[in-house]
Amino acid sequence: MPRLPPALPVRHATVAAACMTLAAACATPPPAPSNAELARQVAATERAFARTMADRDHAAFATFLADEAVFFTGPAPLRGKAAVAAGWKRFYERPQAPFSWDPDKVEVLDSGTLAISSGPVRDPAGRTIATFTSIWRLEAPGTWRIVFDKGNEVCDCPKAP
Numbered sequence: 762m763p764r765l766p767p768a769l770p771v772r773h774a775t776v777a778a779a780c781m782t783l784a785a786a787c788a789t790p791p792p793a794p795s796n797a798e799l800a801r802q803v804a805a806t807e808r809a810f811a812r813t814m815a816d817r818d819h820a821a822f823a824t825f826l827a828d829e830a831v832f833f834t835g836p837a838p839l840r841g842k843a844a845v846a847a848g849w850k851r852f853y854e855r856p857q858a859p860f861s862w863d864p865d866k867v868e869v870l871d872s873g874t875l876a877i878s879s880g881p882v883r884d885p886a887g888r889t890i891a892t893f894t895s896i897w898r899l900e901a902p903g904t905w906r907i908v909f910d911k912g913n914e915v916c917d918c919p920k921a922p
Contacts, residue, residue: 799869803876803897806905807864815861819853822846827898827906834912860884862893874899882912889915 794802806825813822823846832839832848839848852859865880875898882891896909 793873796869796871796873799873799876799899800867802903803869803878803905804864804867806897807862807867807878807880807895810907811862814852814858817853817856817858819846819850822849822853825907827900827908830906830908830910832910834910857885860890876905891915 810822810825813819813825823842826842826845828842829840830842830845832845834845834848839845860882862882863880864878867876867878869876875896877894877896879892879894881889882893884890891912891914893910893912895907895911897905898908900906
């Protein structure tokens, strides 16, 4: 039986150590996104959500809803993805969108798991008719879904003295 040169076991150990180091480096998770990056993600998600109204795409609207979403749309909250999608279908039935919205404020928790967005709601002529507030939950890396949504009418009231 041939005898191995003494350096061969050392070479095998060196290669094995290099492989383990490389595997450990690959297993290190990438750095978490900054709060500013998460806020940009939420703003982009909110805009894509609003675009479903402009595009008249009710099916796309439903993809943004968390399974347990709660929308304050009428006298009683709509609870659950199916109820919210069904309750909002009426807003998608006509050729022209009845309103549009766009976030002007977004804040994300330091944990990076929940965010709030708010902004104006406009009629087809561009007049502000309400404001919205939405709560978003990070459900997978880069995937935000809406869990709460509430609109509030804008008061065209005289200012207090």
